[in-house]
Amino acid sequence: MAATPDVDDLVAQAREGRPRAVARLISLVEDASPLLRSVAAALAPHTGRAWVVGITGPPGAGKSTTTSALVGEFRRRGLRVGVLAIDPSSPFSGGALLGDRIRMQEHATDPGVFIRSMATRGHLGGLAWATPQALRVLDAAGCEVVLVETVGVGQSEVDVVSLADTTVVLLAPGMGDGIQAAKAGILEIADVFAVNKADRDGADATVRDLKHMISLGRREIAGRHWRQPVLRTVASSGDGIADLAAELDAHRAWLAEHGELDGRRARRARGEIEAIAVAELRSRLTGPSAREAVLAELTKRVVAGELDPYAAADELVDGLR
Amino acid sequence: MAATPDVDDLVAQAREGRPRAVARLISLVEDASPLLRSVAAALAPHTGRAWVVGITGPPGAGKSTTTSALVGEFRRRGLRVGVLAIDPSSPFSGGALLGDRIRMQEHATDPGVFIRSMATRGHLGGLAWATPQALRVLDAAGCEVVLVETVGVGQSEVDVVSLADTTVVLLAPGMGDGIQAAKAGILEIADVFAVNKADRDGADATVRDLKHMISLGRREIAGRHWRQPVLRTVASSGDGIADLAAELDAHRAWLAEHGELDGRRARRARGEIEAIAVAELRSRLTGPSAREAVLAELTKRVVAGELDPYAAADELVDGLR
Numbered sequence: 001m002a003a004t005p006d007v008d009d010l011v012a013q014a015r016e017g018r019p020r021a022v023a024r025l026i027s028l029v030e031d032a033s034p035l036l037r038s039v040a041a042a043l044a045p046h047t048g049r050a051w052v053v054g055i056t057g058p059p060g061a062g063k064s065t066t067t068s069a070l071v072g073e074f075r076r077r078g079l080r081v082g083v084l085a086i087d088p089s090s091p092f093s094g095g096a097l098l099g100d101r102i103r104m105q106e107h108a109t110d111p112g113v114f115i116r117s118m119a120t121r122g123h124l125g126g127l128a129w130a131t132p133q134a135l136r137v138l139d140a141a142g143c144e145v146v147l148v149e150t151v152g153v154g155q156s157e158v159d160v161v162s163l164a165d166t167t168v169v170l171l172a173p174g175m176g177d178g179i180q181a182a183k184a185g186i187l188e189i190a191d192v193f194a195v196n197k198a199d200r201d202g203a204d205a206t207v208r209d210l211k212h213m214i215s216l217g218r219r220e221i222a223g224r225h226w227r228q229p230v231l232r233t234v235a236s237s238g239d240g241i242a243d244l245a246a247e248l249d250a251h252r253a254w255l256a257e258h259g260e261l262d263g264r265r266a267r268r269a270r271g272e273i274e275a276i277a278v279a280e281l282r283s284r285l286t287g288p289s290a291r292e293a294v295l296a297e298l299t300k301r302v303v304a305g306e307l308d309p310y311a312a313a314d315e316l317v318d319g320l321r
Numbered sequence: 322m323a324a325t326p327d328v329d330d331l332v333a334q335a336r337e338g339r340p341r342a343v344a345r346l347i348s349l350v351e352d353a354s355p356l357l358r359s360v361a362a363a364l365a366p367h368t369g370r371a372w373v374v375g376i377t378g379p380p381g382a383g384k385s386t387t388t389s390a391l392v393g394e395f396r397r398r399g400l401r402v403g404v405l406a407i408d409p410s411s412p413f414s415g416g417a418l419l420g421d422r423i424r425m426q427e428h429a430t431d432p433g434v435f436i437r438s439m440a441t442r443g444h445l446g447g448l449a450w451a452t453p454q455a456l457r458v459l460d461a462a463g464c465e466v467v468l469v470e471t472v473g474v475g476q477s478e479v480d481v482v483s484l485a486d487t488t489v490v491l492l493a494p495g496m497g498d499g500i501q502a503a504k505a506g507i508l509e510i511a512d513v514f515a516v517n518k519a520d521r522d523g524a525d526a527t528v529r530d531l532k533h534m535i536s537l538g539r540r541e542i543a544g545r546h547w548r549q550p551v552l553r554t555v556a557s558s559g560d561g562i563a564d565l566a567a568e569l570d571a572h573r574a575w576l577a578e579h580g581e582l583d584g585r586r587a588r589r590a591r592g593e594i595e596a597i598a599v600a601e602l603r604s605r606l607t608g609p610s611a612r613e614a615v616l617a618e619l620t621k622r623v624v625a626g627e628l629d630p631y632a633a634a635d636e637l638v639d640g641l642r
Contacts (some may be wrong), residue, residue, distance in 0.1 A: 044623070303587050
């Protein structure tokens with residue numbers, strides 16, 4: 001057992017960029033440790049500076065390779081960089097293959113880069129609150145940019161995307177044909193599109209389809225129009241990565257110019273407060289053993305058809321008072 | 322505007338197998354209509370009979386074709402069959418392609434089959450409560466078996482899988498290689514594996530990998546062992562579908578023999594009650610406009626770094642009293 005850490009000391013060390021302190025703080029928030037609240041309180045005054053870039057797309061699009069290449073690009077500018085790699089523990093996500101982590105290893109010894117894989121197997125809604133807290137740790141640790149890499153499948157990931165100031169959607173040739181992508185709403189979440197593996201057959205068609213979709217579905221943010229660019233990248237060789245970073249910069253500048261950076265941060269904070277409050281209420285519903293007996297009895301009556309689940313939920317909630 | 326329907330009358334019609342009444346009831350529960358609670362109450366006494374079979378797997382494995390073939394198989398036995406096709410509205414789910422719905426059309430005019438696509442774009446947790454309610458409608462409508470087809474990606478789908486009495490995981494040759502599948506935990510959710518498109522190259526290897534994984538990770542349910550079979554199917558031609566249905570039957574018989582059918586139903590009811598109670602509490606947090614002003618103020622303080630999100634959530638929850 002590790003000794004109980006001094007939270008203020010850990011936060012001070014994290015602000016100096018000490019990787020072990022950063023890792024320890026993320027573990028404390030991720031595991032919902034008893035110190036979670038004091039960690040959150042100690043971090044609060046030092047947050048609000050990081051630029052959060054979401055990188056998402058279907059399995060096989062090259063998210064980890066692209067993330068790694070972008071880390072290199074931002075490091076060349078001397079920025080401190082954080083990476084949160086989200087593994088939603090999906091049965092089929094394909095998001096946590098061994099190779100992905102290996103690709104990221106070139107940055108593992110760089111003291112200006114903090115990389116963290118977040119996994120939440122079995123913890124419903126876990127990502128929804130643990131990820132923003134990990135983000136706060138990296139923000140307080142002085143990361144000027146935090147890359148949040150998520151496998152873009154399932155509802156939970158869309159929530160993670162909502163954390164980002166700027167979201168890149170990656171596609172690869174031959175996947176995500178135009179109709180499917182349009183239907184599925186990636187237009188709504190993408191600030192920048194990159195067709196990765198652009199040296200492969202079919203890249204032209206994928207770029208063309210995307211551009212066509214964009215021309216159909218113009219996207220307004222509060223009445224102001226951001227034109228989603230479509231780039232070609234070959235992340236494994238670095239081709240196109242500087243251009244991609246430049247487009248991300250352009251989007252950030254556009255957000256700042258239109259007051260949208262503040263808007264997105266407020267939305268993020270609001271989402272965090274709500275998620276934590278709901279988790280707290282949920283634990284009050286089922287936590288104490290007396291409540292547990294009530295829930296077991298209600299379950300029995302619903303199974304027997306004596307009660308419907310709404311009436312049962314009402315009884316459960318009313319019992320909270 | 323449609324006139325307000327008579328709920329008891331609708332339920333009576335649904336029990337007679339009238340498709341319009343079934344569709345109307347599902348719409349009422351899916352849209353969280355004001356009648357939702359009276360619908361739930363009217364359904365309750367007539368539920369608890371349906372056998373729920375989950376069909377899941379990665380995009381491209383042939384879920385819709387397999388579902389359709391199983392519908393045909395159960396219809397040949399004279400059973401009334403319900404189908405819930407879940408589209409988690411993922412940006413990349415691939416779960417709602419035009420072709421899928423067309424494949425199901427052969428059953429569209431069969432009065433013994435009720436097919437419903439559920440979509441929940443944008444509604445966080447929407448599937449979690451709407452799907453079980455739709456299931457209750459089909460159950461009350463006398464469906465002896467309900468097939469729940471979900472694209473198996475993301476956390477939300479794992480929740481849907483937890484609805485099922487019996488879960489089939491579909492794979493196709495060349496996807497889901499052994500290591501990835503094992504890592505991702507499909508072993509835990511599958512009662513029966515089917516390697517679909519088994520006439521393609523690589524089917525033998527996929528079957529072999531699965532069998533190897535199963536031999537490594539034996540699965541115990543309450544100390545009793547169910548051996549997960551691995552079948553080969555070509556759903557498009559119907560090959561292997563009768564065998565698949567027979568294995569589903571065998572699993573159901575095994576569940577019944579070990580008291581697990583009741584156990585799974587209780588778990589399902591419990592999950593429903595919890596999900597509804599949490600949704601109710603969530604709406605109390607943010608619903609009324611006075612609360613909205615409180616949340617806006619708390620958000621502002623969190624963005625300014627004056628307050629951490631946990632302290633803000635505490636204030637929000639305390640204000641509920």
